[in-house]
Amino acid sequence: MTDRFEPAGESAFSEDRKPAATLRMVLRTPQGVIGVTIVAVFLLSALFAPAIAPYDPFQINIPDRLQAPSLNHLLGTDQLGRDTFSRILYGGRIAVQLAGIAVGLSLAIGLVLGMIAGYGPRWFDNLMLLLFDTIRSFPTIVMAMAVVSLTGPSLEMVMAIFVINAVPGFGRIARTQTLALRNTEFILAEHSLGASTALILRRHIMPNVVGPLLILAAMDVPVVITVEAGLSFLGLGVLPPTPSWGSLLNEGFRILRDTPWPVIAGGLPLIITTLGFTFLGESLRDVFDPKLRKEP
Amino acid sequence: MARPVLAVRHLSVDFRTLRGRVHALRDVSLEVPPNKIVGVLGESGCGKSTLINAVTGLLANNAEITRGEVIFEQADLAKLSERELLKVRGEKISMVFQDPMTAQNPVISVGRQMTDTLYRHRKLSAGEKRKLATGMFRKVGISDPEERMDQFPHEFSGGMRQRISIAMALMMNPDLFIADEPTTALDVTMEAQFIHLLRELQADIGCAVLFISHNLGLIAELCDEVVVMYAGEVVEKGPLAEIFFNPCHHYTRRLIECDPSRVLDRSAVLPTIPGRLPNLTRLPAGCIFRSRCGHAIAECATKSPPLLAVSETHSVACFNHASLIERPAGGRAPRLKSNASENPVLEVDGVHVRYPTGGLIRRLLRPDAPRHMDAVIDVGLKVAEGQTFGLAGESGSGKSSLGRAIMGLTPAKDGSIRFKGDEIRGLPPREFKRYRRAMAMMFQDPVASLSPRQKVRRLVMEPFEIHGADGRDLNREAENLFQMVGLSREFFDRYAHELSGGQARRVGVARALALRPALIIADEPTAGLDVSVQGEILNLLRELQRELGLTYIVISHNLPVLRHVSDRVGIMYLGRIVEQGPTDRIFSRPAHPYTRALLDGIPRPDPSMRRKLESIEGEIPSITNRPPGCEFHPRCPIASDLCRAVPPAATELNQDHVVHCHNPLQGA
Numbered sequence: 003m004t005d006r007f008e009p010a011g012e013s014a015f016s017e018d019r020k021p022a023a024t025l026r027m028v029l030r031t032p033q034g035v036i037g038v039t040i041v042a043v044f045l046l047s048a049l050f051a052p053a054i055a056p057y058d059p060f061q062i063n064i065p066d067r068l069q070a071p072s073l074n075h076l077l078g079t080d081q082l083g084r085d086t087f088s089r090i091l092y093g094g095r096i097a098v099q100l101a102g103i104a105v106g107l108s109l110a111i112g113l114v115l116g117m118i119a120g121y122g123p124r125w126f127d128n129l130m131l132l133l134f135d136t137i138r139s140f141p142t143i144v145m146a147m148a149v150v151s152l153t154g155p156s157l158e159m160v161m162a163i164f165v166i167n168a169v170p171g172f173g174r175i176a177r178t179q180t181l182a183l184r185n186t187e188f189i190l191a192e193h194s195l196g197a198s199t200a201l202i203l204r205r206h207i208m209p210n211v212v213g214p215l216l217i218l219a220a221m222d223v224p225v226v227i228t229v230e231a232g233l234s235f236l237g238l239g240v241l242p243p244t245p246s247w248g249s250l251l252n253e254g255f256r257i258l259r260d261t262p263w264p265v266i267a268g269g270l271p272l273i274i275t276t277l278g279f280t281f282l283g284e285s286l287r288d289v290f291d292p293k294l295r296k297e298p
Numbered sequence: 299m300a301r302p303v304l305a306v307r308h309l310s311v312d313f314r315t316l317r318g319r320v321h322a323l324r325d326v327s328l329e330v331p332p333n334k335i336v337g338v339l340g341e342s343g344c345g346k347s348t349l350i351n352a353v354t355g356l357l358a359n360n361a362e363i364t365r366g367e368v369i370f371e372q373a374d375l376a377k378l379s380e381r382e383l384l385k386v387r388g389e390k391i392s393m394v395f396q397d398p399m400t401a402q403n404p405v406i407s408v409g410r411q412m413t414d415t416l417y418r419h420r421k422l423s424a425g426e427k428r429k430l431a432t433g434m435f436r437k438v439g440i441s442d443p444e445e446r447m448d449q450f451p452h453e454f455s456g457g458m459r460q461r462i463s464i465a466m467a468l469m470m471n472p473d474l475f476i477a478d479e480p481t482t483a484l485d486v487t488m489e490a491q492f493i494h495l496l497r498e499l500q501a502d503i504g505c506a507v508l509f510i511s512h513n514l515g516l517i518a519e520l521c522d523e524v525v526v527m528y529a530g531e532v533v534e535k536g537p538l539a540e541i542f543f544n545p546c547h548h549y550t551r552r553l554i555e556c557d558p559s560r561v562l563d564r565s566a567v568l569p570t571i572p573g574r575l576p577n578l579t580r581l582p583a584g585c586i587f588r589s590r591c592g593h594a595i596a597e598c599a600t601k602s603p604p605l606l607a608v609s610e611t612h613s614v615a616c617f618n619h620a621s622l623i624e625r626p627a628g629g630r631a632p633r634l635k636s637n638a639s640e641n642p643v644l645e646v647d648g649v650h651v652r653y654p655t656g657g658l659i660r661r662l663l664r665p666d667a668p669r670h671m672d673a674v675i676d677v678g679l680k681v682a683e684g685q686t687f688g689l690a691g692e693s694g695s696g697k698s699s700l701g702r703a704i705m706g707l708t709p710a711k712d713g714s715i716r717f718k719g720d721e722i723r724g725l726p727p728r729e730f731k732r733y734r735r736a737m738a739m740m741f742q743d744p745v746a747s748l749s750p751r752q753k754v755r756r757l758v759m760e761p762f763e764i765h766g767a768d769g770r771d772l773n774r775e776a777e778n779l780f781q782m783v784g785l786s787r788e789f790f791d792r793y794a795h796e797l798s799g800g801q802a803r804r805v806g807v808a809r810a811l812a813l814r815p816a817l818i819i820a821d822e823p824t825a826g827l828d829v830s831v832q833g834e835i836l837n838l839l840r841e842l843q844r845e846l847g848l849t850y851i852v853i854s855h856n857l858p859v860l861r862h863v864s865d866r867v868g869i870m871y872l873g874r875i876v877e878q879g880p881t882d883r884i885f886s887r888p889a890h891p892y893t894r895a896l897l898d899g900i901p902r903p904d905p906s907m908r909r910k911l912e913s914i915e916g917e918i919p920s921i922t923n924r925p926p927g928c929e930f931h932p933r934c935p936i937a938s939d940l941c942r943a944v945p946p947a948a949t950e951l952n953q954d955h956v957v958h959c960h961n962p963l964q965g966a
Contacts, residue, residue, distance in 0.1 A: 187747040194705050194741075195809070196734035197764050209751035 040278025112172020
């Protein structure tokens, strides 16, 4: 009989995984605070971009071209005189949309496939593993370039490529978690009540599997954003004049000899959001899995 | 009296947690005299483990010793540095832990682990160390020590590993030996062997022993002195006989009364201790046991009682203990009548359960290895309406497999399982679902058998959602069920991990009852529960049986519990029911030597009934490697040549008492 106070509160709390409690735990470390702040600013600025942006991001104004940062243009202007700050805000909107849809889709597909693989028949499990491993053995960018060069660049294509690449990651985690739960007593108890497989998966397995997937999702958001930026930079993603962060970099790179500002301004949000989501993901992981946490 | 080996004086330990400071130990004092076995008795949460961790300096990081000292060899262990503690721990103080399966390093041979404990010591050569280790192995009863020294922990059974743990602990000739619930993971027969060994070795080596347990029987069997703890305080201490024959604290007394092996009258309601442990972050004023006591006087509410001497050696922390010395005559406990009829609800005949072993690759590599193992062989039993059938046996005897086969959770290979006359073996899931309404199963772990992310209300309503509610108001139904199992509505919105073991078990009972089944299979219904709560659950099950005419199959390794609840008992060994019959008869006149061994293995909470000898030798063989003839013969004290060659057939003694044995015991 172990003493009830021994694990000393920490683990008692990690059992308690209500969203509010999780957020409180995340905010207990500086890393978590930074992560949450950056992510919040990123989301809010994307949501309210039309209200915050001082200029129309598509408004060409040749006389003001290639300006350095000033009070009029916080981050300067590009070669067509468009306000870089406004374009970055609108680029953030694209990033949010893209990340939300692509990561959400990968999570959903990965979750369903992974749970069925872990709970269902052996042959399906083997098939899924084969599929996941096959996809994983392709380098994302190379695959993306191959596909895009066949179909032509578009935002939808970027998303589709990301989803295909990310599903195996989610699927594998969901599968492992399901396998571990499969033979636990409460699942057996549900069986003995006569619960259908669908009910067991939906109500009793899914809530236990989704936690770790959310961590992965938080860590995957910056990956999507960089993949998009990378592809757009190469001219294989979002097409001009749409202001994505990648296309901003691409355009800025072309006029780097005239002014460094567009590249700096396009790169900074990329770096900061990536950092923010990574911090958030890591602190989430620490909260969900106290075993990985280092002693304070 | 000689100077004690270990003296804990006024020790208080706090844990800093997110929910505030937990005052886990408060003003704990105890002494372990040389060459004596001191037992620390208490239920979960009473601070037993915190106490030993404080003694060995193994407290968690967030713990803080706020007061008191731990005197060992004139030094205060609480003040020693980590480096100084190293010289004490493992050499002068050694320990055996609860779980033998995880207490050893799986990748180092046991011999190496043994000799490693000598690393700091004496200028011994490797050969001499090995010799010491083999000697120790022999002492703890491991045959062929020379060869077994080079084996790894996984090659030993649980019982053997616990012996190795003892051997390792006693290698250094420690002055103090601490055993923390060393037998909780062992079966009854292994436990009896272990206790016997421990007593023998203690007499041999002559060290002082601190023995931690929640099991009254073991304490009575082994100890010289007893310290009773409750909620982090010592409530009573004294010599063993004093504590058991003249318990002065109301908690001690109630705890002893709760032990089901004391309640011989099967129809009596088991005594319990109502209430829960107080919250140790906010201590109540006055006596810590007051809310559950029932004998509290005005003084108890304001002052915390100090340890008062009852006699020279016996002291108790209670203001009102004098009233105990004259025991209240007390009316007879209320009785419960069983209302069993003759209609069989369940008939099982010739059932086999077989599990496949290994996959394709194993089959290709070792074509002659067995492809399956038989967990249940040729089992037949009949349970009448309103009856309780008890299934007993050690771990691995196939009890749970049989229960799951009846519930259709594991396929039964052949034979027949009839529920109210309908054959249900091998039904496809769709057709079996009909019977699931009428049969329910309760699983071993009260908390782990509840889905962790669902609120209790949802869990209790779930059976209706699965089988259709027929227009009933689910909230009403849930409330009714809660009332039936004695839970208040405040639990509706909790999650499983927010419940205590007893509460979670009640939720399990409510779920099982939801669809008004005819048959409930309860797999170890009292596992993981404290003695005082165990009684509550058993009483509840009996009461519900009487009210609703339920039929039970209770699976348990705890024979006193089974004796209390069952009308008939079946004893399983290696997948067969070796003896079955009416409970009273089996317990008073067992016919199978194995049944007798199990009954002898029950530690009795009565110091005057100490056993002289270990009940049975050897261990349960593996079910993949069954002995020929009677499978019990290698451990049987009266085995003959016939037993070694021919498996015994069922012999019917009178009163439908059936035994599989060539030489049923006399008197049966």
